[in-house]
Amino acid sequence: VIIAGGSYLEICSRPDWRRLFGSGLRATCAVAHLSPGAKLHTYSFKDWKDDIEHSAGAFGCEAFVTPIDQAISFSYNHPLSTARQFPPTLTRNLPLSVTGKTVLRFGFVEGDAVVNAECAVYDPQSSGPFVPFKSNGSSALHLAVVLNEDEAAATGSEAGTSTRELVERHGAEIVVIKRGPHGATVYSQDGTSSDIRPYLSDSVFKIGSGDVFSAAFAIYWAERGMDAGRAADLASRSVAQFVDGHALPLHDVAHDVGRRSAGVP
């Protein structure tokens, strides 16, 4: 898989935690076992470029880093709190260009990625105006869009929207709406939808859980060709595994029958 996503400094006050991740690097590290040799296309502050390349390398992955002048960080009071971005105003950099069979594209705060893929998963990562996948020249034969509830509401994809309307609005075959502790819902082009359960973990370190959901979904749906509902269920299981101590890389949960569901969504 090829991943296009940001690499940022993440700082949490309690517990004291400071790591270089961001959606792109985290997703790359997450899928290192599931998709050996995963490639990351990212921007990063110039002083972090070598750190990010070696970090991806430590997981057997490869990072293609476009250096930038701004050191972008996201700070949290605690893992469930809202993140504060620094600097508040960012320079928009020229878009990255990514071509591959299977691509996971995240939204960036400092730029963009133009993706050409056979199969793509798009996680816009913004509750601002929704930017359709194809609006920047990206193309994919098969596309799934992963949104959180705020993003879904911003695009008029709230409860009551018909499934067919929803997938057409996003120009996708599949739309997945993440509902945090309530699991997720998968909407398909054929007019069906399915609710995905959340799974229990012993502890919760939430920072990056959305990145991991999208990363796991991209592997199981886009790379392995699984049914979207099954792939989203495995992504939900992967999140439960991850949030229990920010454990990376992910293990293959395709045969994981031991984890308990947190209930019917």
Added chain:
Amino acid sequence: MFVREVGMSGNSSPGSGNDPAKKRKGAKREDPADRCDLDFSADLSAVNLSLLRTLDAGDVLSVDRASVGSLEAVVCKGPKGEVIGTLAAIEGLAVLLDCLRRGVVYSAKIIRIHGATCTVRVRRTDK
């Protein structure tokens, strides 16, 4: 524009004030007398759980380089030389690697083990 999802459903907001990135706690130090005089805490990545179960807080791991394809990684090893986990996704990782290449010796003392999480304090030990 700058609101950004960071969890399964969370959002972020623009920050203000001082740059939090300048308060370094990673492998990089401000104005070091010797850039290899590192002292920082970090969680290990890619932890070998079966080996981790044989260890306790207070145990000391060695810090070494390991080849991964064309790149090098920094690993923490147990008493028999077995890799317990990797140091990755930290600021200054490249500096740490460079110092190891130049023969600087570090140890990693286990501060805490919680499930699959192993937190270590890495310090220079050849001075």
